[in-house]
Amino acid sequence: MMNKLLRFGRRHLHTIVSRDIIKPSSPTAKTYNLSLFDQMSSHLYIPIVAFYPGSSIYKSSRDKTLELKNSLSETLNKYYPFAGRLKQHDPTYVDCNDKGVEFVEASNDSPLSDFLRRSEHEDLDQLFPNDLMWFHPNLKGENDEKGVACASSVQVNHFACGGVAVAISLSHKIGDGRTALNFMNHWATVNAKAAPLINPHVLHHETVNTNFPELTRCRSRVGCVTRSFLFPNKKLNDLKAKVTALTVESGQPIMNPTRVEVLSWLLHKCAVTAATNRNSGSTFKATGMLFTADMRNILVEELPRTTLGNFYQAIVFPTSNQTELEPHMTISEFRKQKKQLQSIDNMETVTNIIADMSFETVVEISNRIDESYVYSSLCRFPTYGIDFGWGKPVKVTLGGTIKNLTVLMDTPNNDGIEAIVCLEKDDMKTFQNDPELLAYR
Structure with a gap:
């Protein structure tokens, strides 16, 4: 072969x-x-x-x-x-x-x-x-x-x-x-025969079968391309300052925005602009923005970070008009929904909330997710510490992703963020040449 x-x-x-x-x-x-x-x-x-x-x-x-x-x-x-x-x-x-x-x-x-x-x-x-x-x-x-x-x-x-x-x-x-x-x-x-080992935390779940549809549907890679973009910390600090100024000007100030918050906002803005231009710029590309939040360390009763399984929640909100693309809208909504998650006691409570949903509600949420651009961050995850005994890796990355998915990862020396972005081919041509995106690379 x-x-x-x-x-x-x-x-x-x-x-x-x-x-x-x-x-x-x-x-x-x-x-x-x-x-x-x-x-x-x-x-x-x-x-x-x-x-x-x-x-x-x-x-x-x-x-x-x-x-x-x-x-x-x-x-x-x-x-x-x-x-x-x-x-x-x-x-x-x-x-x-x-x-x-x-x-x-x-x-x-x-x-x-x-x-x-x-x-x-x-x-x-x-x-x-x-x-x-x-x-x-x-x-x-x-x-x-x-x-x-x-x-x-x-x-x-x-x-x-x-x-x-x-x-x-x-x-x-x-x-x-x-x-x-x-x-x-x-x-x-x-x-590497290194010590100490941190063993996985394996939870033993009860048998549950709700017959709900998958919340995150399988997206195709057909007709799409994946590209990697590097954003150094110095440029990200400039972007954070810009976002702070914009939100103060809007009357809804966001103080101390994170690198992930401002970069996700910028990438989404440029992706929607590219999709709108593909439609001859006549109609704003109404879509949504989805963040995946790791639940292990944000609940009242935190789970060990080594807990095996899927422990994330989708934070979703629409960007159906130009105003909703502004940082005071997107970042503040992200923070609001994340704060709501932080008030939940434990995973059992989250499970009960979802299990009590009607089939129709789950389908509605699934449709909103399917129409959204997805942003997931692996920053500050244990990425560049993967040492098999040969030293740390020179690069850790993902295989080519799926339509409208962006994954953020630390750079090898932790001096910036790598964004792995998958878009339709025509959108990517516009996206990667967006002047605002280029200004922070």
Whole structure:
């Protein structure tokens, strides 16, 4: 199986070398019930990849791969749902049958630095196992029964210089972005034989099946492109000052806006402008803005940050006219809804609120979400601490995302924010040349 990448006059070869199944080192067979939040999350795969330069620790890539397999097997004892299987449609539990995680090994004949410098975001797709990036209706792996999906898969990619890219694809049904990053960090510390390990906090959910639709529907990547934009802290400080001045001028001042708040506002404004221009600029592109809020640390009774599963809430509000695009509207509404979440006692209360909703209410919320641009922040998450014993990664990013999704991540030296943005092709052409966006890059 071979993918070919043509860049700057030479043909780079990315070749699948081997496939293996890695099982937990000790039996873990049990059932893991999905929470209400898990069931209402889309059946898509979160793709995260970390890049590492070559090191002299190993004599060969084979030694490195063998150690990664052994440490993954040990890690799966703690993250046992990751080695299980779940139905592809409307699952309510993970069958933790220890069937294991598919481990794909690949090689690329280019140096890592060349690959990172010359690649478009779509070129990252080949680094992930079985095309499991975001929405993927059919699993390509040969080891799973029809109608049954793996919970996670791994691919280790070796570059000509000795560099390596470690990629995971995690089913969103069993975890969110923080879960995926916690897993990678745990696996890395086991591989590096580092201590202390922070074990996952596994909650045992009661069996719940509401037959609600998925709140976050699977969006297509067809006709879309993903691009990465870097915003240094100095420019973000300028943007924060501008937003503060604009809100003071509006009579609704917002003091001390965060980097994520102001950047999300700017990106949304530019995205809606691009979509409006595509419609000949005659009609404002009425849509919505959605933030995902990690619930682990904002409830009255905080959950450990290592809690496994989906623990996020969608903060949604419309941007149906030009006024609602102003920062005093968007940022103040975000803060208002987040404050409401902070007043909730615990996850049991949140679950009861959702479980008591009518089917029609859930459908209405789902429709609002589907029509919105989605903004998710992984800033200040444990991203650049993923050290397998080879040093910290030079880059951590996501595979090409899905339509109208933007993910914010810290830069390697924490000196800014990387925005990974997916838009329709025509919108992206306008978006990436927006003068206001360029002013803060």
